[in-house]
Amino acid sequence: MRIIADYDRCEGHGLCVDQAPEVFDLDDDGELVHHLEDQDVPAALEEAAGRAVDSCPVAALRRA
């Protein structure tokens, strides 16, 4: 599984960071950082990454 981030849609709420801090972060400007851009999510992080996708209030994250 990969996670695709729509940076234009992201509003920096940070709920994804709460769910999967190993995968997502917000930089000093409040912009989304996706640590696994263009990479498969390791099996150990799939559950947390899935929760992050489901937590985003503006649907800026999707599974691929």
Ligand code: SF4
């Ligand atoms: S939860 Fe959604 S809107 Fe908030 S930082 Fe993550 S991707 Fe952006």
